[in-house]
Amino acid sequence: MDIIFYYIFWSNALEILDVKNISYSYKGGKQALDGVSFTVQKGESLTIIGTNGSGKSTLLYLLNGLLKPESGNIKIFGSDTNNGLTPEIRSRISLLFQNPHAQLFLLSVWDELCFGPLQLGLDNDEIQKRAEDILKLLSIEHLCNRGPWDLSGGEMKKVALGTCLSINPDIILLDEPTSGLDPKSQVEFVDLINELRTSGKTIITATHDLGIIEDISNRTIVIGENHRILLEGKPWDVIDDTDSLLKANLIHRHIHRHSWYMHEHSHFGMHDHEHVALNEIKDTGTIEKKTGEEVIFQMTEIEKLRKLLEHWAEHNEEHAKTYLEWAEKASASGNKELHKILQEIAESTKKMDGLFEKAKRIADVSR
Numbered sequence: 046m047d048i049i050f051y052y053i054f055w056s057n058a059l060e061i062l063d064v065k066n067i068s069y070s071y072k073g074g075k076q077a078l079d080g081v082s083f084t085v086q087k088g089e090s091l092t093i094i095g096t097n098g099s100g101k102s103t104l105l106y107l108l109n110g111l112l113k114p115e116s117g118n119i120k121i122f123g124s125d126t127n128n129g130l131t132p133e134i135r136s137r138i139s140l141l142f143q144n145p146h147a148q149l150f151l152l153s154v155w156d157e158l159c160f161g162p163l164q165l166g167l168d169n170d171e172i173q174k175r176a177e178d179i180l181k182l183l184s185i186e187h188l189c190n191r192g193p194w195d196l197s198g199g200e201m202k203k204v205a206l207g208t209c210l211s212i213n214p215d216i217i218l219l220d221e222p223t224s225g226l227d228p229k230s231q232v233e234f235v236d237l238i239n240e241l242r243t244s245g246k247t248i249i250t251a252t253h254d255l256g257i258i259e260d261i262s263n264r265t266i267v268i269g270e271n272h273r274i275l276l277e278g279k280p281w282d283v284i285d286d287t288d289s290l291l292k293a294n295l296i297h298r299h300i301h302r303h304s305w306y307m308h309e310h311s312h313f314g315m316h317d318h319e320h321v322a323l324n325e326i327k328d329t330g331t332i333e334k335k336t337g338e339e340v341i342f343q344m345t346e347i348e349k350l351r352k353l354l355e356h357w358a359e360h361n362e363e364h365a366k367t368y369l370e371w372a373e374k375a376s377a378s379g380n381k382e383l384h385k386i387l388q389e390i391a392e393s394t395k396k397m398d399g400l401f402e403k404a405k406r407i408a409d410v411s412r
C-alpha cells in the first residue's frame with residue numbers, strides 16, 4: 046500500500062503540465078486548436094512542430110495563460126488554471142514570443158533584462174547580478190546600452206530570450222527561438238538549451254527548424270493542419286516518419302520528371318537530398334511506386350548522360366550551400382579542420398557549375 050501511495054505521489058509530483066482535450070478558436074470562429082492533450086514531466090524538453098497556422102503559438106499562449114481554452118483544461122504544477130494563472134505560477138513560467146517586438150518595450154536592453162527580476166521584488170544587487178549574468182550567458186554584453194528597437198532581428202531575439210531567462214523560470218516556452226539567428230548563434234542556442242535542461246528546467250519549443258529537434262528535445266509533438274495532434278514520439282522517430290511529416294505538410298516531395306526517368310526528393314527545412322523512392326511512369330501517364338528502381342526508356346547513352354548532367358547541374362548550387370552551412374556549423378562548434386575541408390568542398394562544388402555547362406555543350410554536339 047505504501048509503495049502504491051509513494052508511486053502515485055511521486056508520479057504526480059513529476060508531472061508539471063497536464064493538458065487535457067483543449068480547443069481554442071479566435072474571434073470570428075477561426076479554429077486554432079482542436080482537442081489537444083498531452084502531459085509534460087519535470088525536466089523534459091518537448092518540441093512542437095507543425096505547419097504555418099497549425100496552432101503552435103496559440104498552444105504556447107494557452108500554456109502561458111495569455112489565452113484561456115474554450116474547452117478542456119490545463120493543469121500547471123498540479124493546479125487548475127481555468128481561472129487564470131496565480132502570481133506564483135506566473136513567476137515560474139516564461140514565454141519567448143515568436144515576434145520579439147511583442148516582448149520588448151523599454152528604452153534599453155539593460156532595462157529589459159532588469160524588468161522581470163524587478164517585478165519579482167528582488168533587491169537591487171540581485172537584479173543587477175541577474176542582468177549581468179544574462180548578458181554574459183547570451184554573449185550580448187555589447188548590446189547592454191542599446192535601445193531594443195534599434196537592434197537587428199537576431200539581436201532582438203537574443204535580448205527577448207534574455208528577458209525570459211532573467212526571471213529564472215522553471216518552465217520555458219520558446220516560440221521559434223532560432224528563426225533569424227545566424228549559424229553560430231544557432232549552435233550556441235542548442236548548447237544553451239542543453240545547459241538549461243541539465244539544470245532541471247522544463248522546456249517547450251515550437252519550431253519549424255527540423256534540424257534541431259533531435260539536438261534539443263527528448264520528445265516531439267506534431268500538430269496537423271486540422272489543429273489536432275497528428276503524431277507524438279522521440280524526435281528521431283518523428284523525423285524518420287516521412288509519411289506523417291508529408292501529411293502534416295512539414296516536408297514536401299517534389300518529383301523530377303525527365304523523359305527517361307523520374308524520382309522523388311523529400312525536402313526538410315534544410316536541403317535534404319535523400320532519394321526516398323523512385324517511380325515508374327506507365328504509358329498511360331499514371332505513376333506506380335517502385336522503390337529503389339529507375340526505369341530507363343529507350344535512349345542512347347549520350348542522351349542519358351545529357352539528362353544526368355542537367356540533373357546534377359540543377360542541384361549543384363543547393364549542394365554547395367548545404368556544404369557551406371555545415372562548414373559554418375563545424376566552425377561554430379570549434380572544429381576548425383572540418384570547417385576548412387567543408388569550405389573547400391563547397392568551393393570545389395561551386396566551380397563545377399562551369400564544368401557541367403561545358404559537358405552539356407559537348408554532349409549536345411555529340412547527340
Ligand SMILES: Nc1ncnc2c1ncn2[C@@H]1O[C@H](COP(=O)(O)OP(=O)(O)OP(=O)(O)O)[C@@H](O)[C@H]1O
Pocket residue numbers: 071072075076077095096097098099100101102103104143
Ligand atoms: N489573433 C488572431 N485572430 C484570428 N485568428 C488568429 C489569430 N492568431 C492566430 N490566428 C489563426 O489561428 C490559427 C493558428 O495560428 P498560430 O499562430 O497558433 O499558428 P502557428 O502554428 O504558430 O503558425 P506559424 O508557424 O505561422 O507561427 C491560424 O489559422 C491563424 O490564422
Ligand SMILES: [Mg+2]
Pocket residue numbers: 101102103143220
Ligand atoms: Mg507561430
